[in-house]
Every structure is written in C-alpha cells, then in structure tokens.
Amino acid sequence: MRRLGPRVEEKAARVGLWALTLITVGVLVFIIFFIMRRGLPVLSLEFLTANPADMGKTGGIFSTIVGTVALTVLAIVIAAPLGVGTAIYLTEYTWGGPVTRVIRFGAECLAGIPSIIFGLFGFILFVTKLKFGWSILSGGLTLAFMLLPTIIRTSEEAIKSVPASYRSVSFSLGSTKWQTVTRVVLPTALPGIVTGVVLSIGRSIGETAATIFTAGSALRMPTSLFSSSRTMSVHFYILAREGISMPNAYGTAAILIIAILGINLLTYFIMNRFIKKYS
Amino acid sequence: MAPQAKSGGGNRLERNDRLVRLALLVVAFSAVSVLLVITVFIVGQGTPIMFRYGLKSFLTGSAWYPSEKLFGLWPMIVGSLAVTAGALVIGVPLGLSCAIVLTEFSSKRVRGFIKPIVELLAGIPSVVYGFMGVIILVPFIRETFGGPGLSVLAASVILGIMILPTIISISVDSLQAVPPSYREGSIALGATRWQTVKMVLFPAARSGIIASIILGMGRAVGETMATIMVAGNAAEVPRSLLAPVRTLTSNIALEMSYATGEHREALFATGVVLFVIIMVLNTIANATSAKRRKQP
Numbered sequence: 395m396r397r398l399g400p401r402v403e404e405k406a407a408r409v410g411l412w413a414l415t416l417i418t419v420g421v422l423v424f425i426i427f428f429i430m431r432r433g434l435p436v437l438s439l440e441f442l443t444a445n446p447a448d449m450g451k452t453g454g455i456f457s458t459i460v461g462t463v464a465l466t467v468l469a470i471v472i473a474a475p476l477g478v479g480t481a482i483y484l485t486e487y488t489w490g491g492p493v494t495r496v497i498r499f500g501a502e503c504l505a506g507i508p509s510i511i512f513g514l515f516g517f518i519l520f521v522t523k524l525k526f527g528w529s530i531l532s533g534g535l536t537l538a539f540m541l542l543p544t545i546i547r548t549s550e551e552a553i554k555s556v557p558a559s560y561r562s563v564s565f566s567l568g569s570t571k572w573q574t575v576t577r578v579v580l581p582t583a584l585p586g587i588v589t590g591v592v593l594s595i596g597r598s599i600g601e602t603a604a605t606i607f608t609a610g611s612a613l614r615m616p617t618s619l620f621s622s623s624r625t626m627s628v629h630f631y632i633l634a635r636e637g638i639s640m641p642n643a644y645g646t647a648a649i650l651i652i653a654i655l656g657i658n659l660l661t662y663f664i665m666n667r668f669i670k671k672y673s
Numbered sequence: 674m675a676p677q678a679k680s681g682g683g684n685r686l687e688r689n690d691r692l693v694r695l696a697l698l699v700v701a702f703s704a705v706s707v708l709l710v711i712t713v714f715i716v717g718q719g720t721p722i723m724f725r726y727g728l729k730s731f732l733t734g735s736a737w738y739p740s741e742k743l744f745g746l747w748p749m750i751v752g753s754l755a756v757t758a759g760a761l762v763i764g765v766p767l768g769l770s771c772a773i774v775l776t777e778f779s780s781k782r783v784r785g786f787i788k789p790i791v792e793l794l795a796g797i798p799s800v801v802y803g804f805m806g807v808i809i810l811v812p813f814i815r816e817t818f819g820g821p822g823l824s825v826l827a828a829s830v831i832l833g834i835m836i837l838p839t840i841i842s843i844s845v846d847s848l849q850a851v852p853p854s855y856r857e858g859s860i861a862l863g864a865t866r867w868q869t870v871k872m873v874l875f876p877a878a879r880s881g882i883i884a885s886i887i888l889g890m891g892r893a894v895g896e897t898m899a900t901i902m903v904a905g906n907a908a909e910v911p912r913s914l915l916a917p918v919r920t921l922t923s924n925i926a927l928e929m930s931y932a933t934g935e936h937r938e939a940l941f942a943t944g945v946v947l948f949v950i951i952m953v954l955n956t957i958a959n960a961t962s963a964k965r966r967k968q969p
Contacts, residue, residue: 400865407867408778414770418841419787421834422794425805479700487694499959500705506888506955507711507948508895510922514944515711517929518718539707546704570686572693593796600798603897603922607929631800631898634807647801654796662789 426651433648436641442649446613450629451639455646457615461530461623464616465609466598468534469541474591476538477545481587484546485553486575505543509604512540516608528610528622536608537601541594548593552586553579585668589661596657599650602627626650715948719941731942737908739928739936746946748910752825752918753894753950755911756904759829760836760893765886767833768840775841776848777870795838803902806831811903820915823905828918831899836889843888847881848874880961887958891951897922921947 398406444454480497488494516536526532556579564574580587602625610622611632624632626646633643723731726744734745771791775784806827815822851874859869875882905917906927919927924943932940 400868404865404867407870411770411774411778414767415774415787418767418771418794418837419790422790422797425797425801426793428805428809429801476700476703479697480704483697483701487697493698497701497705500702500708502959503952503955504704504708504711506891506895506951506958507708508891508897508922508951510895510897510925511711511715511944511948511951514925514929514941515714518714518941519710539711542704542707570690572690573686596796600796600800602798602800603926606926627798627800630798630804634800634804635902643804647804650798650801654793654798658789658793658796 426655429644429647429651432641433644433646433651436645437648441642441645445615446629446642449638450613450633450642452642455626455629455642455649457613458624458626458629458646459649461609461616462599462625462627464530464623465533465537465605465625466595468530468619469537469598470591470595472535472538473541473545473594477542477590478549478587480542480546481549481553482575482580484550486571486579501543501546504539505547509540509601512536512604513607515539516604521608527620528608528612529620530609530616530623531619533605533609533623533625534619536604537598540601540604541598544594544597545590548590549583549587552583552590555586556582585664589664589668592657592661592664596654599625599653599657600627601625602631606631626653712948715941715944718938719943719945722935722938723942723945732946735910737924739932739939742935744935744939744942746921746924746943748908749919749921749924749943750946751910752904753920753922753947755825755918756828756832756900756920757890757893759825759914760832761886761890763830763833764836764840764889764893768837768885768889769844769882771837771841772844772848773870775845777866777874791838791841794834795842799835799896799899800902802831802835803899806899806903814915818915820913821905821917823903823917824915825904825911825918826914828900828904828920829914831903832893832896835896835899836892839892840885840889843885844878844882847878847885850881851877884958884962887954887961891954891958894920894947894950894954895922897926901926921950 441454442459443456445457446455447453480501484494484497513536516532516539520526520532520535521528560578560582561574564578569577605625606628609625609628611624611628612622613624613629614621616623626649630643630646630650633639633646722744731744731746732750733747734743735747736743736745737748771787775787779787810827810830811822811824813822814820814824814827818826855873855877856869859873860866864872900920901923904920904923906919906923907917908919908924911918921943925940925947928936929940
C-alpha cells in the first residue's frame with residue numbers, strides 16, 4: 395500500500411473527524427427533536443397542574459413535579475454548605491499535605507460511584523436501618539451525598555480563580571482569614587459556585603436509579619418529609635417501561651428536557667457574566 | 674479597662690478564626706466520611722453471603738436462580754464487561770474526534786455552538802437515553818440484524834453515546850493543557866495540523882486522554898436505567914452481539930424491589946463486585962492524571 399501524501403492525509407483526517415463530530419451533534423439534536431415533537435402537543439397548563447390519575451394513564455404530573463422539587467431542594471440544602479465548606483477548606487486553609495490528599499481522593503472516588511450503589515446504600519441506611527421509609531427525606535439525603543463531589547469540585551475551581559491580589563489586599567487591611575473568605579473570596583467566586591449548584595440541580599432532576607429505591611414511587615401528593623414521592627424521571631421510566639401511557643410519557647420527557655435546557659442556559663448566562671467580569 | 678476590652682475583642686476574632694478553621698476541617702471530611710460509610714454498608718451487607726457460599730462459586734458460577742439459592746454472578750460480570758467494551762468501541766472514536774475538532778479544527782464560533790451541545794448531552798437523563806433506545810434502536814436492530822433487538826449491541830450503542838460527554842470534556846482539557854509552544858514548533862517545522870495532532874499533541878496529552886477513557890468506562894459500568902431498558906436482561910452469558918444481556922447494575926435494580934433474605938444479600942454482593950470494579954477504575958484514572966500533573 396502506498397502511503398498517502400501529507401496533504402491528502404490532512405484532508406482525509408479533517409473529513410473523518412468532522413463526520414464523527416457531526417454524528418455526535420446529530421444524535422443530540424435528533425433526541426431533542428424526537429421528544430419535543432411528540433411531547434409538546436401533550437403539554438398544557440392542565441398537564442402541569444393536575445395530579446396523575448389511574449396510575450398515570452390520565453391526568454397530569456403535578457405531584458411528580460412537587461416531589462422532584464422537594465427532593466432537589468432538600469439535597470441542595472444539605473450538599474451545598476458541605477460542598478462549599480470543603481472547597482473553602484481545600485483552597486484557603488491548607489496547602490497540599492496528606493489531609494488534602496485524603497479529602498481530594500475521597501471526593502474523586504465518590505464522584506465515580508454509580509448511582510445504583512447510592513440507591514442501595516440509601517435504601518439500607520435511610521429506608522430500613524433509620525426507618526425513614528421510602529420518603530423525601532431518604533431520597534434527599536441520598537441525592538445530597540451524590541451531589542457532594544460535583545459541588546466540591548466546581549466551588550473549588552471558582553474559589554481558585556479569585557485573584558490572589560484580592561486576598562493580599564484584604565489581609566493588608568488587617569482582616570482575619572475568615573473575614574477575607576466571607577467578604578472578599580466568596581462574593582467574588584459566587585457566580586462560579588452558583589453554576590455548580592445549578593448543574594447539580596440538573597443532575598438530581600434526571601436521576602432515577604438512586605431515587606427510585608429511596609424515595610419510592612408513590613403517586614400521591616407528598617405531605618411531609620416522610621411521604622414517599624415519585625420524581626418526574628421515575629414517573630417517565632414507569633410510564634414508558636410498563637407502557638401505561640405513551641402520550642403522558644412523552645409529555646413528561648418533554649418537561650424533563652425543557653428543564654435541563656433551561657438549567658444549561660442559566661449556567662451559561664451566569665458563567666458568561668462571570669468570565670466577562672474578569673477579562 | 675478599656676484597652677483590655679479592646680485586646681479581648683482581638684482575641685475573640687482570632688478565637689473565632691480558629692473555631693471556623695476547625696469547623697471547616699470537620700465539614701471537609703464529609704465527602705470522605707460519606708465514602709467510608711457507603712463502603713462499610715455495602716461491604717458489610719454484601720460480603721457475608723459471598724463467603725458463606727464461597728467466593729469462587731459466587732464470582733464464577735453461571736447460574737443465577739435466587740429462588741433455588743443459586744447465586745452465580747459470572748453472566749452479569751461478563752455482561753457488564755461486554756457492554757462496556759462495546760460502549761468504548763462506539764464512544765472513544767466519536768469522543769476523541771469531537772475533542773480534536775473542538776481544540777484544533779474549528780473556529781471560535783463553531784466551538785461556541787458545539788460545546789454547549791456536548792454539555793447538554795451530559796444533562797439528558799439516562800432514562801431518556803434508554804427510552805430512545807427502546808423506541809428507535811431496538812426495533813432497528815431487530816429488523817436489520819434479527820434477534821430480539823434488546824441486546825449487547827443496543828446497550829453498547831446507547832452507553833457509547835452516554836459516555837461521550839465524559840470523554841470529550843476531559844480530553845479537551847488535556848489537549849488544551851499542552852503548551853502552545855509544542856504546537857507552534859511543530860507547525861513551524863512544516864507539519865500539517867493533522868500531523869501535529871497525531872505526532873505532537875496526542876502523545877503530549879496521552880495520560881489525560883487515557884484518564885478520560887477510563888472514567889468513561891466507569892460511567893458505562895455504572896449506568897443502570899438505560900441499560901435495563903435496552904439490554905434484555907436475561908441472566909445468562911451472551912453468545913453474540915445480538916443476544917440479550919444482564920449487567921451487574923441491572924441485576925441489582927431489577928430485583929431489589931422484591932428481594933428478601935439471602936436474595937437481598939446476594940444483590941448487595943453484586944453491589945460489592947460493582948464497587949470493587951469502579952474503585953479499581955477510579956484509582957487507575959487517578960494515578961494516570963496524577964502522573965500528568967507531575968509532568969512539566
């Protein structure tokens with residue numbers, strides 16, 4: 395076989411690489427159009443505000459929206475302070491050393507653990523051992539553990555990007571470490587931290603494996619932290635897998651995609667403002 | 674009295690600072706403690722049954738009939754490995770091409786269009802991927818290649834797409850981390866862009882790219898809902914690409930809701946096997962990217 399000339403090879407490589415890239419882009423665009431074309435016609439104010447009836451065959455998805463929001467809020471309320479606190483400690487209070495390495499290693503390992511393992515763990519600890527039952531509390535705690543590494547990593551990056559001179563000025567004015575952190579570093583890093591939190595919200599909305607075994611799949615409207623509740627993702631999974639109602643499944647999927655699109659747009663918006671401020 | 678009160682105030686601030694430092698240290702160990710608690714619970718629940726029935730029969734037994742106390746995980750181990758390998762075959766070429774195009778062969782405007790799309794790909798819930806698989810891919814495979822459609826092939830394609838964001842984002846980071854002087858030097862010597870990518874950038878970014886592939890593997894091994902929906906879930910070693918397959922994750926998720934007693938313990942044992950695989954992958958990925966950080 396004769397070797398290709400460099401110019402021919404360059405052309406071939408460009409065409410091949412672009413073709414594969416366009417496949418990736420095409421897959422995403424296709425998924426979104428496919429779901430939207432079938433899901434958008436189902437959407438109406440009633441679909442959003444009515445509770446599911448007849449196992450989800452008819453009615454809307456209101457209680458699953460409430461369940462999703464409740465779980466997500468609880469998870470973020472727990473994970474955000476822990477995650478941001480960890481990030482502050484890692485960036486402002488230590489410089490390398492074994493403690494930092496252990497903490498980083500722990501966070502990285504936690505990030506790699508599959509959601510079904512979180513589900514198993516939440517089931518055995520919160521649902522059975524602590525007797526919270528299938529509930530928003532069990533699901534929220536499990537999700538919080540899952541989100542923790544994401545929030546740590548994004549907050550750490552945001553805090554690291556605050557210019558060192560800001561800290562020097564604050565110290566030279568006589569402030570303590572904590573004053574510097576709360577009045578100078580955190581306000582500056584806030585957009586980056588918020589982006590991380592918003593991305594975690596997206597992750598918890600889309601999660602199924604960890605929530606189905608901890609929050610359960612009750613269709614009733616949740617009334618307290620101890621009621622079992624079905625999230626939108628779980629609802630979609632059950633509707634589609636058991637073939638209960640395809641139109642309602644598409645409608646739920648459309649809402650999920652819209653939520654994820656909204657969240658991505660929001661993070662983009664926040665990040666762009668953040669970047670503009672520093673360049 | 675007054676000066677003392679003032680210095681007392683100073684001390685209070687310093688004491689506060691020490692307290693804050695202590696509190697933050699405790700908080701900082703939250704992730705590590707969560708990891709420890711999870712390990713203790715999964716291993717504690719899952720290992721007794723493995724030793725009761727013998728580790729060997731658990732890992733290499735090919736019969737999974739929980740009602741008859743037969744707990745062989747071999748089909749699921751093979752299943753997980755098969756769909757993960759398949760996912761890499763699909764995901765690595767697509768992901769690396771996309772990463773190279775994003776860093777080397779596209780204008781800023783095109784990048785601004787493709788990057789958000791890749792991020793969106795990461796945000797789409799796994800159940801939606803699984804659903805697309807069931808509605809489009811599975812019937813396509815059934816009609817084109819025969820068999821039930823729910824298969825190793827279907828799971829590989831869906832997982833291959835799902836690991837794209839992981840591979841792309843980490844590879845892009847490591848390609849961008851290559852010092853610009855490498856690229857400039859190569860171009861100055863008269864190399865084409867592709868030659869530069871092939872001979873300079875790729876070798877320089879190798880450890881990061883390997884880490885991205887290993888982390889992608891971790892995602893494929895760990896994915897549950899999408900796999901359940903498209904893989905067919907028969908608990909036997911798949912004989913071909915078109916045969917149904919059950920992974921370790923699916924095994925847990927499919928039977929967890931009704932399992933009791935030893936059956937439930939066996940599912941936790943499945944979790945232990947999965948956990949060990951993931952930890953090994955994480956450690957390798959960590960080690961390779963640590964090596965990258967040490968490089969000048």
